[in-house]
Amino acid sequence: MTGAFDPWLGRVEEARDSITARQARQMAATLAVAGDFASGAMLPPLWHWMGWTPEAPMTELGPDGHPARGGFLPPVPLERRMWAGGRLRFHAPLRIGEEMFRRSEITKVSEKTGNTGRMVFVTVRHDVHGAAGLAVEEEQDIVFIAMPDRFAPPPPVEAPAPDWREAVVVDEVRLFRFSALTFNAHRIHFDLPYATGVEKYPGLVVHGPLQAMLLMEAARARRAGAVPAGYRFRGVRPAFHFDRLSLQGVADRLATVNGDGLVCMQAEWEG
Numbered sequence: 147m148t149g150a151f152d153p154w155l156g157r158v159e160e161a162r163d164s165i166t167a168r169q170a171r172q173m174a175a176t177l178a179v180a181g182d183f184a185s186g187a188m189l190p191p192l193w194h195w196m197g198w199t200p201e202a203p204m205t206e207l208g209p210d211g212h213p214a215r216g217g218f219l220p221p222v223p224l225e226r227r228m229w230a231g232g233r234l235r236f237h238a239p240l241r242i243g244e245e246m247f248r249r250s251e252i253t254k255v256s257e258k259t260g261n262t263g264r265m266v267f268v269t270v271r272h273d274v275h276g277a278a279g280l281a282v283e284e285e286q287d288i289v290f291i292a293m294p295d296r297f298a299p300p301p302p303v304e305a306p307a308p309d310w311r312e313a314v315v316v317d318e319v320r321l322f323r324f325s326a327l328t329f330n331a332h333r334i335h336f337d338l339p340y341a342t343g344v345e346k347y348p349g350l351v352v353h354g355p356l357q358a359m360l361l362m363e364a365a366r367a368r369r370a371g372a373v374p375a376g377y378r379f380r381g382v383r384p385a386f387h388f389d390r391l392s393l394q395g396v397a398d399r400l401a402t403v404n405g406d407g408l409v410c411m412q413a414e415w416e417g
Contacts, residue, residue, distance in 0.1 A: 151220040151255045151266075159218045159250045163197035165189055169327065170242050176323040179363050185243035190366070191236055191373050192359050194274055194282060198248055199329035210345075211331035220255060222266045225293040226345065227332075229354045230267070231380035232286045236373055238278035247275045253285070261300060266290045297346045303382050303409040305401055308394035310368065314360055314402075316352045316391050324356045349386035357385065357411040361400040364393045365415050375417025385410040 170183035173193055181187075202213035215221040240246060254269035267289050274282040318336070325335050333340040334351040341347045358379040366372060383404070385391055390405035400413040 151222070154220040154252050154268075155255060157218060157252045160248070161198050161250075162245055162247050164245050165193065165196050165240075165242055167242050169196050172323070173327055176320060176327060177359060177363055183242060187242050189240040189242050190363070191377065192234075192355070192362050194240055194246065195355055195359075196327055197246055200331075201329070207331065210340075211333040211337075218250070219252070219268060219270075219288070222268070222290040224264065224266060224290040226291045228289050228291075228381070230287045230289040231354070231378070232284060232358070233376070233378040234285075235283040235376045236281070237283070238276065238281045239373075240274070240276040240281045244277050246281075249273045249275075261298065263292050293344070294346050297348055300383055302406075303412075305394060305403040305407055305409050306396055306399075309396050311392050311394045312364060313390070313392050316356070316385065316387055316389060318350060318387055321350055321352065321356070321387060324353055328353075328355070347384065347386065349388050352385040352387065352389070352391070352410070354379070354381045354411065357381075357402045358413060361393055361395075361402060361411070361413045365395060365400055368395070374415045377413065377415060379411055379413035381411050383408055383410045 167183055167185045170189065170193065173196060174181060174183055200213050206214050208214045210227070212227060249272070251271050252268060253271045256267050258265045258267065267287055270286045270288065272282070272284040272286065273280060274284065321335050325331070330353065334345055334347060335353055336350065338350055341350050361379070362377065385402060385404060391410070392403050394401050394403050398415040400415065401409045402411045403409055
């Protein structure tokens with residue numbers, strides 16, 4: 147299958163954007179983070195995800211709420227699309243209100259077979275520049291899979307005994323606010339009849355980036371607001387709006403864990 151998408155390898159997209167003080171304050175309220183978020187203040191790591199949001203008109207959205215495929219991303223004929231994980235290196239600070247430039251390139255398309263059947267992974271590299279030069283190097287892994295007939299959870303990964311743990315609420319309100327701030331219209335995050343009836347999930351799905359940001363902020367709070375040299379995260383199990391989710395850490399290894407003690411996302415603070 148992937149040979150058909152070779153023309154998308156090396157495809158580049160460039161864009162400019164900025165994060166306003168209002169957006170930063172709203173994200174802080176959503177993540178329950180205190181701080182100075184005035185124009186010119188440092189933009190916390192990962193908050194650049196509020197930039198470059200999809201702006202496809204309503205007529206160009208697919209049935210899942212994502213922009214229709216075949217533009218920058220290849221038109222993979224598998225119905226489900228998820229952000230599976232990512233890797234980042236932080237080089238220089240970004241500032242609230244400054245213009246940011248992002249160069250995006252499709253660097254890999256690969257096909258695998260797993261418990262859910264055929265999967266196509268697309269890796270996108272982003273280089274983000276601010277006033278201080280190259281600020282973030284990032285790779286995002288996007289996975290496409292077929293729509294299942296029923297929900298089949300992945301093999302469980304049990305959480306190790308943590309050094310620290312804190313409960314976090316991931317209810318419908320928080321999911322809505324995060325979707326709004328990232329202009330993410332994927333219906334699995336806010337449309338319960340669609341999430342359960344069409345995509346066969348047992349509830350609304352907690353965004354992978356939201357979990358990654360909550361873990362980042364929990365780790366930073368224990369490191370006096372430090373910024374890591376690098377950060378990586380990977381989703382291993384869906385988390386849902388009804389889950390009693392917790393954030394946990396063992397040294398530099400982080401995880402979101404559901405009420406059954408199963409890991410939903412693994413992350414690592416580097417440097």
